[in-house]
Amino acid sequence: MRFITYDTRAEQARAAAEMIAHDLNSELEAHDNISFSVTGGSTPGPVFDLLSKSPVAWHRVAVMLNDERWVDESSDRSNTRLVKSRLLRDNASGSTYIPLYLHHESPEECLDEIAAGIHPHLPLNCLLLGMGGDMHTASLFPGADRLDEALSDTAPVVLPMRADAAGEPRITLTAPVLKAAHHIHVLITGSEKHRAIHAAEHLTAQEAPISIILDRATVHWAE
Numbered sequence: 001m002r003f004i005t006y007d008t009r010a011e012q013a014r015a016a017a018e019m020i021a022h023d024l025n026s027e028l029e030a031h032d033n034i035s036f037s038v039t040g041g042s043t044p045g046p047v048f049d050l051l052s053k054s055p056v057a058w059h060r061v062a063v064m065l066n067d068e069r070w071v072d073e074s075s076d077r078s079n080t081r082l083v084k085s086r087l088l089r090d091n092a093s094g095s096t097y098i099p100l101y102l103h104h105e106s107p108e109e110c111l112d113e114i115a116a117g118i119h120p121h122l123p124l125n126c127l128l129l130g131m132g133g134d135m136h137t138a139s140l141f142p143g144a145d146r147l148d149e150a151l152s153d154t155a156p157v158v159l160p161m162r163a164d165a166a167g168e169p170r171i172t173l174t175a176p177v178l179k180a181a182h183h184i185h186v187l188i189t190g191s192e193k194h195r196a197i198h199a200a201e202h203l204t205a206q207e208a209p210i211s212i213i214l215d216r217a218t219v220h221w222a223e
């Protein structure tokens with residue numbers, strides 16, 4: 001794990017955005033089209049704001065979430081809503097968005113359709129993850145109903161996930177997809193997550209799902 005500490009969250013956002021833009025441009029030099037998977041939640045908003053203005057050939061970038069709550073885009077709980085309002089604008093408005101949520105009652109009803117949209121964009125060229133204080137990442141929650149299946153090397157591209165800490169049903173990219181990304185960044189803030197991510201290095205994937213990518217990740221942390 002490459003762990004970078006920043007004095008302020010503004011500095012963290014600037015540096016993370018610059019590194020990610022560099023990785024995207026590096027991948028675009030080697031590939032006609034690339035993929036970029038991003039986290040939801042409140043922490044990445046400032047990074048998205050900066051990335052949306054970055055000089056990247058966004059029309060050649062497919063953007064997707066790591067995971068999504070099974071709620072309509074009109075909900076303030078929707079990660080899709082966040083990404084479209086904060087990232088997919090300005091220079092990045094020309095990118096292609098790959099949805100993880102479709103208009104069905106449950107994720108189980110459309111897993112194949114969602115996976116079919118993702119498959120052409122694998123392996124992921126760049127991945128931006130977050131982490132909860134419980135050491136979950138994407139919707140890989142400790143104790144979740146299908147965590148063991150999602151962590152398996154033979155896991156499908158996406159799985160539905162339910163956990164007490166998750167609230168709504170979720171859909172998530174699985175461990176093999178996350179681990180295969182060419183560039184991996186993790187964005188975290190606060191002392192609780194500082195302690196958690198270092199503890200995760202010594203725990204199992206079932207205890208600390210974030211641990212599956214730490215050996216290759218650049219972690220950006222600010223208080």
